[in-house]
Amino acid sequence: MEKKIKIPASDEVIKELRAGDMLYLTGTLYTARDAAHKRMYEALQKGEDIPFDINGAFVYYLGPTPARPGQVIGSAGPTTSSRMDKYTPLLLSKGLKGMIGKGKRSPEVIESIKENGAVYLAAIGGLGALLSKRIVASEVIAYDDLGTEAIRKLTVEDLPVVVIVDTEGNNLYEMVSGEGNGKN
Numbered sequence: 001m002e003k004k005i006k007i008p009a010s011d012e013v014i015k016e017l018r019a020g021d022m023l024y025l026t027g028t029l030y031t032a033r034d035a036a037h038k039r040m041y042e043a044l045q046k047g048e049d050i051p052f053d054i055n056g057a058f059v060y061y062l063g064p065t066p067a068r069p070g071q072v073i074g075s076a077g078p079t080t081s082s083r084m085d086k087y088t089p090l091l092l093s094k095g096l097k098g099m100i101g102k103g104k105r106s107p108e109v110i111e112s113i114k115e116n117g118a119v120y121l122a123a124i125g126g127l128g129a130l131l132s133k134r135i136v137a138s139e140v141i142a143y144d145d146l147g148t149e150a151i152r153k154l155t156v157e158d159l160p161v162v163v164i165v166d167t168e169g170n171n172l173y174e175m176v177s178g179e180g181n182g183k184n
Helices: 011-016 034-045 088-093 107-116 128-132 144-149 172-177
Strands: 002-007 022-031 058-060 098-101 119-122 135-142 151-165
Touching (some): 034 144
């Protein structure tokens, strides 16, 4: 089913999403990859703040290429999500509600998604140039020293993604491959 969603989204909206739904996201999300996740994880473990309000936030696992003249951002394709798995349960427990990337997630992350009423979404790898056209504003807000892995605040309009793991743990990858019953 296709749905247009404003992000950040309410818990009620997130709970209605099902594995396999095609979404068009409009609103604010943040970029963070491995190095930024490590810093946020370490800050949270020390009781420190992270660079954005994590409550209800969506994070796109993205390290964009440099923008060409006249562009807001360069190619904006997703990175492999499993690289963030060791940090994800803590971020979810602090209020993160949505993650966008590509590839499978660990059983621990899927259990944490269920426990925290979150969703895991996939952007189509290989479409970075097209996805970048859905980003209407980009601003580095933290960890500038990380270059492309700095945390950015993005404003997106109709960013196309697919729900892979919903709040109930239904997993589209398992559903289409015939593995198990789609639940972890």
